[in-house]
Amino acid sequence: MSGVLTGFVVVASLIAVGYVLGRTGVLGPAGQTVVSRLVFFVGSPALLVQTLADADVHVLFSEQLVVASSGVVAAVVLWVLIARYRLRLSRDDLVVGGLASAFVNAANIGLPVAAYVLKDLTAVLPAMLLQMVVLSPIALGVLDVSRHPGGASAKRLLAPLANPVLLASAVGIGLSVTGWRLPTALSQPLGLLAGFAIPGALVAFGISLHGRSTQGWRSPEVLLASALKAFVQPLVTYAVARLLGLGPGAVYAATVVAALPTAQNVFTYAVRYGVGRDLARDTVLVTTVLVAPVLLVxxxxxxx
Structure with missing residues (x-):
């Protein structure tokens, strides 16, 4: 337990550094954007290639993927049923809320938690791959069709496939399957870039917390999405992991990953399509506040 608490202290400390940077304005008004883009386009892809290249890819596509999918499906189905027939939300809000209810912050928060708490970076990969390969393309496709009733843009539907995280995962899996190893001239700079991903992600997240308002968190849709994300998804994931006979360590890791807060990607999608922005923003905030006590429990x- 002491190791887990130490992990949380490390994560919280780096987030606090980011918050101070955001509050003092040391990095300027675009600081959070620049750091986040460096993490997203440089650090995280390098870390994923490095991690997946040494991972057993068969683990990623076995029971762990089924377990990760179970919590996502349960949260999304419950959201759609309640939000559509009880809250009477529009189709676009249903899509954004569905993502907010199930899309875990596997990159910005998940990788640091996996590194410092779970001591296994591959623990977040099944959820990450599920989101990038399945959830994002489907959700963006539905939103794109709503914006263009005459038909969806093929270019926009295929855009998620050009995501650097997904491409890096494909490269890493390819290296793992083939057994190839990068030459030292490439692997060493890749390792240096990968070292920026985790602290950079936490600092960027801390910067983003400055100036965030809690106004609107009491709305029924935010409370529903937050409850599904913080409580229902990890509970279902835990139950399915136990039913499939996973070991204690695997059950714990899957439950922790499922309890991660809503990813900021959801807010990015909401802003991009101009729908459900308040719902996405407030759910990210509420689930982020809840994540520490939930993970400690x-x-x-x-x-x-």
């Missing part, structure tokens, strides 16, 4: 209750 999971760490206390589950063996690992």
């Amino acid at each position: 999971i760490s206390l209750v589950l063996p690992h």
Whole structure:
């Protein structure tokens, strides 16, 4: 348990550094954007290539993927049923809310938690691949069709396939399957860039917390999406992991990943399509506030 607490202290400390940077304005008004883009386009892809190249890819496409999918499906189905027939939300809001209810912050928060708490970076990869390969293309496709009733743009529907995280995952998996190893001249700079991903992501997240308002978090749709994300998804994931007979360590890791807060990608999508922006923003905020106590409870209750 001491190792878990130490991990949370490390994560919280780096987030606090980011918050101070945001509050003091040291990096300027575009600081958070620049750091986030460096992490997204440089650090995280390098880290994924490095991690996946040494990973057992068969683990990624076995029971762990089924377990990760179960929590996502449960949260999205419950959201659609309640939000559509109880809250009477529009189709676009249903899409954004569905993502907010199930799309875990596997990159910005998940990778640091996997590194410092789970001690296994591959723990977040099934969820990450599921989101990038399945959830994002489907959601963006639905939103694109709504924007263009005459037919969806093929270019926009294929845009997620050019995502650097997805491409880096493909490269890493290819290296793992073939057994190829990068030459030292490439692997060493890749390692240096990969080292920026985790601290950079946490600092960028801390910067983004400055100036965030909690106004609007009491709305029914935000409370519903936040409850599904923070409580229902990890509970279902835990139950399915136990039913499939996974070991204590695997059950713990899957439950922790499912309990991660809503990814900021959801807010990016909402802004891009001009729908559900308040819902996405406030759900990200609420689930981020909830993640520390939820993960601490999971760490206390589950063996690992």
